[in-house]
Amino acid sequence: MAEFDLVVRGGQVVTAADRMMCDIGIRAGRITALAEGLGQGAREIDARGRLVLPGGIDSHVHLDQYQGEDVTMADGFETGSRSAAAGGNTTLIPFALQQRGQSLRQTVEAYHAKATGQSYVDYGFHLIITDPTPHVLGQELPALIADGYTSVKIFMTYDDLVLRDREILEVLSVTRSHGALVMIHAEGYDQIKFLTDKLEQAGHTAPYFHAASRPQVVEREATHRALAHAELTEAAVMIVHVSGAEAMEQIDWARRRGIRVFAETCPQYLVLTADHLKGLNMDETGGKYVCSPPPRDEAAQAALWRGIAAGVFDVISSDHSPFRYNDTQGKLHPKGRTSFRWVPNGIPGVAARLPILFSEGVGKGRISLERFVALTASNHAKLYGMYPKKGTIAVGSDADLTLWDPERRVTLTQDLMFHGCDYTPYEGLEVTGWPVTTILRGKVVFDAGQPLGRKGGGTFLSRGASVSA
Ligand code: DUC
Ligand code: ZN
Ligand code: ZN
Numbered sequence: 001m002a003e004f005d006l007v008v009r010g011g012q013v014v015t016a017a018d019r020m021m022c023d024i025g026i027r028a029g030r031i032t033a034l035a036e037g038l039g040q041g042a043r044e045i046d047a048r049g050r051l052v053l054p055g056g057i058d059s060h061v062h063l064d065q066y067q068g069e070d071v072t073m074a075d076g077f078e079t080g081s082r083s084a085a086a087g088g089n090t091t092l093i094p095f096a097l098q099q100r101g102q103s104l105r106q107t108v109e110a111y112h113a114k115a116t117g118q119s120y121v122d123y124g125f126h127l128i129i130t131d132p133t134p135h136v137l138g139q140e141l142p143a144l145i146a147d148g149y150t151s152v153k154i155f156m157t158y159d160d161l162v163l164r165d166r167e168i169l170e171v172l173s174v175t176r177s178h179g180a181l182v183m184i185h186a187e188g189y190d191q192i193k194f195l196t197d198k199l200e201q202a203g204h205t206a207p208y209f210h211a212a213s214r215p216q217v218v219e220r221e222a223t224h225r226a227l228a229h230a231e232l233t234e235a236a237v238m239i240v241h242v243s244g245a246e247a248m249e250q251i252d253w254a255r256r257r258g259i260r261v262f263a264e265t266c267p268q269y270l271v272l273t274a275d276h277l278k279g280l281n282m283d284e285t286g287g288k289y290v291c292s293p294p295p296r297d298e299a300a301q302a303a304l305w306r307g308i309a310a311g312v313f314d315v316i317s318s319d320h321s322p323f324r325y326n327d328t329q330g331k332l333h334p335k336g337r338t339s340f341r342w343v344p345n346g347i348p349g350v351a352a353r354l355p356i357l358f359s360e361g362v363g364k365g366r367i368s369l370e371r372f373v374a375l376t377a378s379n380h381a382k383l384y385g386m387y388p389k390k391g392t393i394a395v396g397s398d399a400d401l402t403l404w405d406p407e408r409r410v411t412l413t414q415d416l417m418f419h420g421c422d423y424t425p426y427e428g429l430e431v432t433g434w435p436v437t438t439i440l441r442g443k444v445v446f447d448a449g450q451p452l453g454r455k456g457g458g459t460f461l462s463r464g465a466s467v468s469a
Contacts, residue, residue: 007044053404083420092119104141104144157189186247207282236466243294252312266316276289282340315375326422409432411428
């Protein structure tokens, strides 16, 4: 009888700490041996010439998230997780969005119903809190944190989502007491409304003006305010989707004051600019790039790379927020196509995240391989309470692996994304380095350009406390 269920043989194994040439022995979904010359596996995968990385963890994706009556997300758990696996990921943390008036427990149950039996990869849920009533904060949230939902997202903008400062402070004081991490969407509601109204009055309604409706100062001010709230409450916060130097400087400042802040950026802020939204007509393709915060300019990209190299950023996530373009429920919106105001905010990117960051980061000498692993897997596992089960290659960890061809040159195209969207904002981008095989708990879920796993092979992860909290 074979000693292992699976042996991944002869690859270069990379973690956030080091790299080594060795085989990986897997039994019952977990890594049981790391050594040269391991005994036979019932199945063997030849990894010579490949990097063997911890499966990617994308801690910021939106799947089947309620958007109101007029808009539908392009990915549910099946297609979103399939796209994730195609891009070398084995764990996702999407959001369970509380609608105002809804109980948080019912919210979570509703999102479990959407996900159960559908996912190709493992998943947890962050809780988006939009209605922080005394019952939600006093009863439901503490109980859900204890049940393994150890992270929350709150918004400082959007009519249906925004929390007032007092509400933010109340949420932070509960998460501080119960040990959860709070992701903050830091853009100021009133400033965006003011600028949007002025732009529309001037006839500036095309998607291009989305970027002008939320310049960096809007993000900077909200980031500063969020960090002041974190200081007051001593809560740990994650400023998500940081798009440029101005918010980054606030984070740096806060760290020097001892505020417990973590930071995330995303590939769109590293390879896209506001010019991608150009076109002065609602029908031009700028809507494909509408996301919030918007992509900025080359100076912002350069600043983010400096921040990545200097350790300002803990994680890089996709913020996969998929809407079809040519669809009445999508970006070419039914509301008369009157203004960028109505274009759904978000772009798909869960399959493209790792190739873009590898190519632009490791390939161009901006980050080491180990740092790539930290930014795309290990730090997500640590900050969101899954380490070392997830996010590393070690004896006892889940056998979540991505076999990576560091030399393969690929032009990103829609047919490589395996998502439910009808476009990729990265169409035509050339990358070097590609995930060739994705393994979830010892089972191959994506190989040679095709999904292989059983839909529903991915299971829910109850998470522990963040290392930060
Ligand atoms: N914020 C996100 O995190 N994702 C999509 C849209 C948004 O505003
Ligand atoms: Zn956000
Ligand atoms: Zn998001």
